[in-house]
Amino acid sequence: MDELLTPARTTRGSVDEQPFVQAAKVKEVLSVPRGPILSLEDALDTLCSKPDFNALKQTLQYLDPGALGESTTNVNVPGPQVAKLVNILVSSTIPDYWAILDKKSNKGKTLAHPNERTILLRCLSSVSGLGAILVRLQTLIALSKEGKGKTGATDVSQHITDMLDIAKLLLKGKKFISGIWDGLQHLADARLKRDLIWKEFASILGGGKFLSMAAEALDIVKASRKDIVRNYWIASGSQYCTWIGRSAAGMVLDLREDDLDASKAVAQLLSKSFGLGYMDEVVKQVYSCLLLENGTHWAKFRSLLSQFPAHEQRNFFYALLRTIGKQHFSSGKVSVGDKWWLEDLDVVSGAAALLHGVIRDSETLKENLVAWLTNNWGGGVGEAIGVRRAAVATISQDEVNTQILLLASGYVHRSHPMYLFTLARSSTHLSGVSNRLAASSIRSRFLGMAVGTAISNLVDRPDKKMSFGIEEMESPEAVWYKSLTNVQDQIGPISGLMTTATDKTKRDTTPSPTNSRTKQPMESTSKIVHIEEIESDDDDDGLIPYEKPDSDEEDEDEDPTLVQRNKPTAPVYIRDLLLGLRDTENYDHQHLALSTAAALIRRKANFGTEVSDHAEELATLLIGLNDKYDMENFQEMRLQAMIALLVAQPLKMGQWFSKTFFDGDYSMGQRASILSTLGIGARELAGYKNEDAALTGAGPALQFPSKMLPEKLHAIYATPVSPVDALSERLERAMIAPMAAEAADKISGPDVLKVRTFSSRMEVEKRRKKPIANELAKIVAEGFFFPLTGRWWVQLKTYGGKSVYFDPFLLTSFLKTLALILHASGPSTLSLPQMTSEFWDLLLSLRQQSDPTVLEALLFAMLTLLEINEDKRRLAEEHSKELLETQEWVTVVFEAAGRGGSGGNTEGERARMLAASLLMRTREVVEKYQQLLMGEMFDFN
Structure with a gap:
């Protein structure tokens, strides 16, 4: 029995490993070696057990519908096991691995793992796959709505973006619809089941479920991620219907003429799509594909048209008349003369041939054409004369408006x-x-x-x-x-509609779904424009069976001994990230882990409990990480990862970072990074993420206004500015600018002599910022502010002024961080009175500090305190003593700065400017509420 209890693996820590490192070791999932994938059950077990990349690759190769070997189950054929497998791929594998499979290599030119990405997409090219994606989008949208306005809610926009990307790639395939139908042919022994599945598929794709879900998902992404500017054609009604029309027509082209079941299935899908509001786009693609671009397939076209009910045939025919007029004729007047109609005779003849071919075997459609010409609202009112000419020519052999009457009179x-x-x-x-x-x-x-x-x-x-x-x-x-x-x-040959296509500049009147950025306004013309599909340069083609392996960046090295074949794969799970950050002996592993840490944490924040289970362990590693290899943007990458952790678990990690700042055994630089994390993370929770992106390395870097030294010299002589300092300077300018303008306004003269300009209401509304949901306000006191101030008072009572936290560098960053957190919480925060009292006492206790940087931080923090408290009457009533003490102190500081007490340098001028602004604010409150302050003034004197 002993052999049954043999452990799968035994892990021992090294002798020289430090105790706190041993305690921080990640609790890895024991990975039992697996054999080859021999069945669908093996594939399911592998996917459910958080596989590594090699195991995933092996599983995908087994499931690949394009290369079925010994597999007895085609994942594109609906079934219970297939549905379970597809759900695991969508809900687990894609959130874990899509960032890796969709990653570009070779400087963004090619995909890093094209074969695995293509196989995954082929596995989802089914009704089950489409349904799983739809359910996943519904879940993510519901999570986004539930989390809106709630504390600690995580942004799911990245997961939604991944689903939109996958849906776009799936539907982009030219054979997607026909591939779905082919997959259902394996259910030929259960025709009723096949028809029910196709009906559901038509309802999802053509009935608007998918389009509406994609549009709603895109709105959520755009609302939460301002940096996302790209659009998705799957969320655009016009482009989506264009794709349905072309894909359905492409399926008809591949069918046999006697395959009535398939024609009926296509008609069912198109009938559903007519209700999306873009029927003309669908019809245009159908008749163009079947009758113009690929030759004339009249039998297939008439077979498809005959599958529609009578009323939909009429609507289809009227939409055909509209699209002919818009696509081939100009709505304006043509030239004047006896033979003016000869200019576009070929086009009219071709249109007449098209109409004649459509109505030739259908008395109902003939009656519809006559009704279109003679109905009460006039034959094609608003349409080009060319359409009426073609219509009259069509029925002239069989036999209201002025043009039709005159045209008919000539024929009669x-x-x-x-x-x-x-x-x-x-x-x-x-x-x-x-x-x-x-x-x-x-x-x-x-x-x-x-x-x-x-x-x-x-x-x-x-x-x-x-x-x-x-x-x-x-x-x-x-x-x-x-x-x-x-x-x-x-009535001439239908080729007349295409003869003039080469005589004019080619343009695309209907954007191809493969590239939404090529959308152009439709122009009216008297000539036909050949419909061609524009291939996208920045996106890969459809679902290609297999692709050639890409060349590696390392192959470009002249020395073959330096080529590294075993390139590390980006971490997929938090446990992989922890292992990569710990691997200090391997530059590639550590750099890859650090560069992907922020994105992985944000992606996993609302996906399982990986982040919450390992948040403190991961934060400990990030704070203590040293730049051993002198990595580029090391500080920015580490800061972004720490901010991502704080935003993922704001209450828990806010308290942990505050505690670690005082209790942890870290350097001053590492403690400063903790303060930057707290300050910038608080602002992101308050809705300032986009404004701060350039300061934290998450966005484009700010450009210096003048010329810079060479890169190496700049790195030596440039003085780094921390994000906290940069944000405080920005807030200083924002607070001082209105006071400077007000002072200049008072100096410029009496109000009656000033000419004021008034903006329109539209302009005012345009400039007004939209309200931002402030998640910080709900947890700022418990999670950020009081944990910092409380431990600061403990340090002060224990060590006095000799504490390391009284070092000018740390104290300055500490005061500015508290000011940033207070400002980000907003004036409507319920705990603002308590935070104001605590912060004011802390600031007044530091009045004797003489260091210029600390003095500047004190002035900035007090100015922020007065700015954020909009209820000045409450300040006068509850903090009259602090207000008067502040006024007296800042008066002394201002006078000392004026006498050169601060050295007369730039820092002194800045301190004098802040002191003047603070003095102005305190005097405004004192002068306005001096009666309330009178009693306190006596006590104070």
């Missing part, structure tokens, strides 16, 4: 002249012209005269022709209307 006169002569002499025609001439509308009278004159020119002798003798009947417009009776369009 050429085929049955006596019939038109009798009609022109009838009371109906004469009454119609008379009624038009008696109309109150000038336009109606003009059209009545044009019709009467044009028909008279056809049937009457020259001396009997109708003439009104007015100039309007000789205008270019009147001449053009009268020439409509001479138009002789014929």
